[in-house]
Amino acid sequence: MIQPRPRTIPEATVARLAVYLRVLTALGDGGRSTVSSGELAAAAGVNPAGLRKDLSHLGPCGVRGVGYEVATLHDRISRVLGVERSRGCVLVGMGNLGSALADYAGFGTRGFEFVGLFDAAPDRVGQSIGGHTVQPMDALDEVVAATQASIGVITTPAEVAQSVCDRLARAGVRSILNFAPVPLAAPPGVDVRKVDLSVELQVLAFLGQQRLGAAAPLAPVEEPA
Amino acid sequence: MIQPRPRTIPEATVARLAVYLRVLTALGDGGRSTVSSGELAAAAGVNPAGLRKDLSHLGPCGVRGVGYEVATLHDRISRVLGVERSRGCVLVGMGNLGSALADYAGFGTRGFEFVGLFDAAPDRVGQSIGGHTVQPMDALDEVVAATQASIGVITTPAEVAQSVCDRLARAGVRSILNFAPVPLAAPPGVDVRKVDLSVELQVLAFLGQQRLGAAAPLAPVEEPA
């Protein structure tokens, strides 16, 4: 049996494919039928050559001298990312951030479906958010088992994030997205991805300050002797 | 005049420095006075050698054979990241996500201060979130000018994100953090950093699915019947 493509697509590429997919959807809705790599790259905010390299991981999918067919490329990327199959997600920690995610309609069209919202606080249990009712933590194992949810999202305070991670893993969740500002350890076979909002702000601020420093090199940090 | 250090710290390193800083704060609060690179790395979820390499960008700041002094290292990183100087941030788009950010206390201790919350919807204007009152978009220029805010955060729907970006840039904001799922163009001198929550989920899901595919190579792509 031949290996038609190397089964490994670089992670950086996968992230960009998701962006291209969004742009293609918008383009298709706008009635466009073809795009060039230059145009698509501009709309996605990346370098054209890089975009072509990314797409090359999916095999040839454009027409030389012409460009890409919007609908075809959209389908191809959808297939690779697995957008078609709906994936159940459970969300733990229904504070502001959790509520924001539960309410965000954009996930539905990307193959994600929230199948359970959980919180430890009794006064949050029973609330309805984004069409779902918040359930107590006790119900977690049962819901994960019943819905075969494969993804868990943690939006709890940092202090309890690890214990929530453990519970999710034990319940059978295989992939975890962690918004709590703390690194999590998970058993082998479960992978954790982290999003740290304050780190993003910090990096942004540093780059801005660095840029200023380069432009007006005054008071160069004054090393403490 | 000599160049004591190359003024450029890799972006990846900056992101991790922010994480180390958080760990060091926790460690200091716990009464610890010294740490080794191994221990700090474990707490931050990174490789020890990488951590040392990261810190090497700040110049020598440990004691060989002993480790790092928690308080000293904390100060050094704070200095470099510019945590000391308070930076004004304005936030545009007070939906769920905007509210979550405005309410998150963690930013204050990292040198960020929200100095203005804005929304275009009349019924959101006047609400109080995280100790601030939501203001109409008309007030934006004035507030940015008065507070010298240097950072803008966009948590609006995608459709209006570009126009908000333009307004922020015109008002004098130099750094923008964009949560809207659309790439933004900004004038030179303004840098934009993007956080795309649905992309994070998509990457996580893909990696999970890829892992499964590798583990149990059944039904290679099997069209949905």
Added chain:
DNA sequence: ATGTGTGAAGATTTTCACAGCA
């Protein structure tokens, strides 16, 4: 002995340049 600081090797990602096909 112990753990930092760092040059060098290795892996990954980005960019370039151009061959090849419509």
Added chain:
DNA sequence: TGCTGTGAAAATCTTCACACAT
């Protein structure tokens, strides 16, 4: 001619191994 697909070069980031200070 115009734009895709791709090897090769460049830049970047990570990991290793060990000299060196305490």
